[in-house]
Amino acid sequence: MGCFYSLKGFASSFFERSSLGKRIKNLIVEEEKKKEGENERLLTDLCECYLLLHNEFKSINKTMTKVCVSCLLKEAANKDESEKKQKEVEMALFALSTVRYRGKGKIVHLNEIKEIILYHQEHRHLTQIAYQSDWQFLIKRFVFDESLEGVIVNELHFVREASKGLEKLMKHEDWKKKQKEAKKEKGIGKEPEEEHMMMKWLFVIGRYLTMCKLWNEESVLLVYSIVRLLRAARDINMNMSECCVNILYGTVMNRTMKIEGILKE
Structure with a gap:
């Protein structure tokens, strides 16, 4: 459902208020509190579901943004080129591309985003949609941080x-x-x-x-x-x-x- 909404450009307006939305948020909080590595796959899946079903035009609260972005960037940074792993990387980046930030301040996770782009430019290992999604995630930040201009144009x-x-x-x-x-x-x-x-x-x-x-x-x-x-x-x-x-x-x-x-x- 989340892939369908995001790929086709629909907005799931009622997700945040639904019992499903509240349940997924609670599960993410519960999983994030557990020992690191206990069930990373479940946390990743939950974060992807949450971001893809969330209305892209509404900001997510800071706590959820921090947890989801950190989790999915870790998944997206995986350099394993097997078909299964690349599908997981693609999904993580696709979910990240829907994140909408508000407010000013230094961009977070810039080094991780740059590393994913630069590694792909050298090895060409990502799918087209994964690569686009990484750019989309970065350039959405640009509206709040003009210092990114030189990075986007000259470095990347x-x-x-x-x-x-x-x-x-x-x-x-x-x-x-x-x-x-x-x-x-x-x-x-x-x-x-x-x-x-x-x-x-x-x-x-x-x-x-x-x-x-x-x-x-x-x-x-x-x-x-x-x-x-x-x-x-x-x-x-x-x-x-x-x-x-x-x-x-x-x-x-x-x-x-x-x-x-x-x-x-």
Whole structure:
């Protein structure tokens, strides 16, 4: 249920007030108090359930955030490349990508997030959705800590990685065909996987371009990728097209790029 809500963009408004929500919170508190390592798998599963079922647009209280984020980052830092372990890492990062912080202050767990991204850039061991989720978790913090800009742009090369991710998805042979078939069939669950991954990238890219003030040659490549996606999607996916247009508009309003530069691309 949590995966479905998060991947499809729904909000489970009543989870916090439900008996299920209260029960999961109590179980997390109970498990966290036990000796470390006694049942880490159960605690991890509970934290994932809680974050994925929680309404992404509402903040979680500090205690629950601290417990869940610490637990899931530990899971996500596992470098075992077996299929089973990578699925667990993917799920942990996907759940973390839904966390919403409020308030100012130094970003917590920055070193852990950086390490996961840098290790993947060297070894390319994460799945696409896991890698996107890690970026999403980091860039959501950016709105409260502008000092992250240099880390995101110069150390972790977000622009290069996001451009590469979008271009790879656009080159996927069947994505346009799947889009047209989904458009004919309609209904929840008919959208191709590539669409969800592209929309996740666009969400993260939009956050970055509408807030970041640093601009370099790599940034132009990112704008070019969005323009290409807009051209490819405009006849088959209105939501994706609108998202691309809004990102370009936000980029101009942020004054990161002059309108002449976007028109040139």
